[in-house]
Amino acid sequence: MSDRKTLDVYAKAAQAYADGFARADDSFHDPDYAAFTSLLPACAHILDLGCGPGHWAARFKAQGFVVSAMDASPEMAALAKSDFGIDVEVAAFEALEHKRSYDGIWANFSLLHAPRRELPEHLKRIHRALNPGGIFHIGMKLGDGEGRDKLGRFYAYYSEDELKNLLQNAGFTVTRTRRGNGQGLAGGIETYVILTAHA
Template sequence: MTDKRTINAYTTRVADYLQIPLPPEQIEARLAFAEAVGSGHVLDLGSGPGSDSAFFMREGLTVRALDATPAFVEHARENGVDAHLGTFDDVTEVDAYEGVYASFSLLHAPRADFPRHMAAIHRALKPEGIFFLGLKLGTGEHRDDLDRYYTYYSQTEIEAELEQAGFTVDRITTGMGTGLAGSYDGFILVLAHA
């Protein structure tokens, strides 16, 4: 994710971002991901300020966090997270992780880049590695009220993209929640494996 306007929107709202309550479905899905991985190395892709990374560390996982917003990386590092500045294109590892966690991050990637990112994540996972994907449901690509770039998908599109990249979907949860911009949006949480 290299969209400067999106990065700027997050840079000025780190404290606000940390105050957003997670919907129950997301709390449950995060725990399900940690349990499915069990032990080993995970990549928190688009890690934000590192809240999920810190949770996984408490669950005994070794976490590498990657985010394109310097202020988020700095906050995560200050809280003991192995956080790195980078974009989705910096996922170049092969067979490196037991799990990849992409919670509402890949929705900032242009639709045309999504298959490339899915393929890179699949390569980065060890065989049978666990992949969590959280996205907003909808259609099209546009900016929200905070000037963040979003790509929206239907459940059918997400399932097709995952299958094309070689993933097997284990479970799907949908729900509604309020994000940083204050809008009440539908979301989808997918747990899959390579």
């Protein structure tokens, strides 16, 4: 995520976002967390890609996984450090240049800020960064096209079939999908899809 307007929104709303999501009861995502972690070996190395305020990275770490974290927002990275002791690499998605470095990559509602034209290459980068058979979790909002929400954040929307095809084209095999509805920072209720895949 390198869109300046989106980063500015998160810079101003970082604390509110952390208070509303990082410290909230996120139990409705427990099945997604379990679907991801149950496929990983003990002490697996996980990358939280677009980690936000660090709450998922902290949960992985507490479970005994080795955790790396990336986010394009310096303000979110600072909260991850101060609240959870998570060191975050402040970088955009295209900075992911590792090869066969991770057992799992968790991209929970982060890649939706990437333009549609860029997502295929991001998925290829993620596939290259995973060890053979590595596990990938991606959460995205359902819809079509791209645009900005009322807060000014950039979003790209996809159908479930589009995402499955994009993942397949990047070399992934999708093993699980789940749809749900949730309220985001902007206040609206939107439908999302979670996909779990292996490299």
